[in-house]
Amino acid sequence: MKIKVAIIGCGSISEFRHAPEYAANAHAEIAAFFDHNPERAERLADMFGGKVAPSIDAIIEDPAIDAVSVCTSNETHEEVTVKALRAGKHVLCEKPIAISVAGARAMMKAEEESDCVLMIGHNQRFSKAHIVARRLVASGEIGKVLTFQTTFGHSGPEHWAFEKSKDSWFFSKDRSVLGAAGDLGIHKLDLIRYLLEDEIADIAAFGGALHKTDSDGEPIAVNDNMVCIVKTEGGVLGTVSLSWTYYGEEDNSTTLYGEKGIVKIFANETYPVQVKRSDGTSRQYEIDGIQTNDSQTDSGVIDAFIDCILKGKKPPVSARDGLVSLKLIQAAMKAAEERRSVRVK
Ligand SMILES: NC(=O)c1ccc[n+]([C@@H]2O[C@H](COP(=O)([O-])OP(=O)(O)OC[C@H]3O[C@@H](n4cnc5c(N)ncnc54)[C@H](O)[C@@H]3O)[C@@H](O)[C@H]2O)c1
Numbered sequence: 438m439k440i441k442v443a444i445i446g447c448g449s450i451s452e453f454r455h456a457p458e459y460a461a462n463a464h465a466e467i468a469a470f471f472d473h474n475p476e477r478a479e480r481l482a483d484m485f486g487g488k489v490a491p492s493i494d495a496i497i498e499d500p501a502i503d504a505v506s507v508c509t510s511n512e513t514h515e516e517v518t519v520k521a522l523r524a525g526k527h528v529l530c531e532k533p534i535a536i537s538v539a540g541a542r543a544m545m546k547a548e549e550e551s552d553c554v555l556m557i558g559h560n561q562r563f564s565k566a567h568i569v570a571r572r573l574v575a576s577g578e579i580g581k582v583l584t585f586q587t588t589f590g591h592s593g594p595e596h597w598a599f600e601k602s603k604d605s606w607f608f609s610k611d612r613s614v615l616g617a618a619g620d621l622g623i624h625k626l627d628l629i630r631y632l633l634e635d636e637i638a639d640i641a642a643f644g645g646a647l648h649k650t651d652s653d654g655e656p657i658a659v660n661d662n663m664v665c666i667v668k669t670e671g672g673v674l675g676t677v678s679l680s681w682t683y684y685g686e687e688d689n690s691t692t693l694y695g696e697k698g699i700v701k702i703f704a705n706e707t708y709p710v711q712v713k714r715s716d717g718t719s720r721q722y723e724i725d726g727i728q729t730n731d732s733q734t735d736s737g738v739i740d741a742f743i744d745c746i747l748k749g750k751k752p753p754v755s756a757r758d759g760l761v762s763l764k765l766i767q768a769a770m771k772a773a774e775e776r777r778s779v780r781v782k
Pocket of ligand 1: 599
């Protein structure tokens with residue numbers, strides 16, 4: 438049996454990840470695309486097959502459709518996801534889960550009241566380098582992790598999103614809401630929870646619109662950079678740097694510093710994971726790199742989503758994971774605004 442999927446929102450993440458990865462999955466079939474710019478849906482239907490749906494409701498009401506990918510702008514995730522779950526469709530929703538905690542909770546309630554899977558697209562957990570690094574930490578390869586630094590930065594969504602414009606929705610206070618911190622930080626805070634199997638307890642941050650301007654030449658209404666200092670429940674200290682102004686080269690690297698050595702992730706192109714121990718020994722792992730804006734590899738997210746539906750498994754990135762990351766980013770933004778550290782409940 439093939440899972441019939443509809444993709445709602447036909448911009449960059451659909452074109453570069455969702456559509457090609459469904460098309461490559463032997464257990465999935467793309468049944469329909471919808472975008473409120475119909476030419477974008479038509480373009481993807483021409484590229485990947487499937488029909489163009491006339492509306493979201495037409496998808497929701499179609500009994501032949503089993504599952505939906507929500508790839509629209511942030512402010513619409515809640516509405517589209519809740520509608521789809523209430524209609525009995527499994528949902529893979531892009532990050533951030535929602536723009537508010539109340540929105541995320543409404544999605545979780547709709548999931549609880551359905552028999553469907555709700556998974557959030559935090560793809561960093563599926564990168565082979567991160568899976569290997571997590572295993573290394575868990576096996577005690579570098580002893581107890583004491584500190585870390587992680588960063589995620591690129592040249593900004595106006596170079597990535599379908600509309601390459603200074604008026605990108607990513608820069609809008611009402612539509613993006615969380616800025617670079619939400620766009621990128623949500624990935625990295627989720628990753629740290631995953632790598633350390635620990636929860637972030639306290640967060641302090643500085644952020645701002647340092648360089649991006651809108652079409653009137655004014656600074657954008659959301660942050661384009663944020664640097665956070667965090668402390669985990671287990672006492673690990675770390676920094677999380679997020680940027681839409683890393684012009685020239687994307688940086689997605691993480692270093693974990695333990696009692697007996699360090700693990701470096703994405704610091705070296707050939708060896709995405711490197712272990713350097715205090716006794717002078719080292720080990721390098723030649724595995725796939727992560728998806729970058731310029732180099733798209735298989736994220737693994739779609740395969741995991743389809744597998745959950747087929748096998749009735751719980752999603753590897755749950756709505757609760759999405760909610761926790763959202764709360765962490767909100768706490769960072771509050772910390773930056775109020776110039777203090779914030780305890781995360
Ligand atoms: N997991 C990742 O690494 C990753 C990377 C990039 C983007 N994203 C997320 O994916 C989502 C989409 O981002 P993108 O980069 O593809 O943006 P994009 O601007 O390229 O595409 C978004 C598309 O959604 C359409 N759209 C918006 N609201 C709609 C609605 N209500 N109904 C139908 N269509 C609607 C727009 O017309 C546009 O074509 C965002 O939430 C973003 O945070 C995730």
